[in-house]
Amino acid sequence: MPAPLTEDRIEQDRELLLATAERLFYEHGIGAVGMDRVRAASGLPLKRIYRSVPGKEALVAAVLRRRDVRWRGDLAAAVERVADPRERVLAVFDWLARWFAEPGFRGCAWINAFGELGPSSEAVRAEVRAHKHAFAEQLRGWVRAAGSTCVEPVFLLAEGAMVTAAVTGSPEPARQAREAVAVLLDRG
Template sequence: MPAPPTEEQTRQDGEALLDAAEALFYEKGIRAVGMDEVRAASGLPLKRIYRLYPAKDDLVAAVLRRRDLRWRARLAAAVEVESEPRARLLAAFDWLGRWFAEPGYRGCAWINAFGELGPSSPAVLAEVRAHKAAFHAQLADWSRAAGLADPAPVQLLAEGAIVTAAIDADSAPARRARAAVEVLLDVAR
């Protein structure tokens, strides 16, 4: 009988699984990817996968949770190099434009997951809502610091740019949204 996996092996297996699942789900869609495909890409046996995540929805939720932390950290790092509040807010849209131009950009992973699963998966829905709340809170902080009393228009411009860029396969929506935010900032002065 083989020895049980160590904590380090469990961590490594978990990372390999999340890496493989995230790439597959983002590229092909959640429903289009079967667990056999995740098994092949991760190099882990199905038995091991299901020990780590008893259901596919658990795996999807874990993928979204981990992606959220990385995604929002990248955004914050790009914004926080600016010292002036107006420049910080506009930097968020500059970063979105760079993200949209990345090879393989397929839109927002959370919107995509919601579009596929809707409310049928409470665990996934919770991750989608948590991501959107955290992203909107970031935008709200930067918007208020820049002098906007109501951050909702900025949030809608960001979300609209994310969706439109995916549909059009073009980064231009980030520039258009940024220009609209500049108008909002000028009016707020």
């Protein structure tokens, strides 16, 4: 009989599971990746996988939660290095341009997940909405600190840049959105 799993091992397994699933879902799409593929890529037995998550829908939701923390944290770290409040808002779009130019960029994971599962999965829809709300709140803080009230247009320009960059395969939409945001900020 195998030794019982320690809390550390359970946490390591969960982290491996989420990292593997995130990579596979982002690279190939959620529908194209079954639990057997996640099992094979992670090397975890199905029993351990199902100890962490009850099924694929819960795995997708957990992946999106994990990615949200990292994505918004990375964005905040980059933006908050900039001292000037107006330039901080523009730094969001500089960060997006770098992300769009990364090898393997396939668009916004939350928009992709919503497109695949949003109509049929309340859990996924809730994670997508939570992420978009949290991102809008981040932007709200930076835009208001810059003395502007144009939060919604800035949010829509960021979201539109993400979609357009994924479709075109170019980081150029971030630059174009940045220029539009600069005009909005100058208007107050």
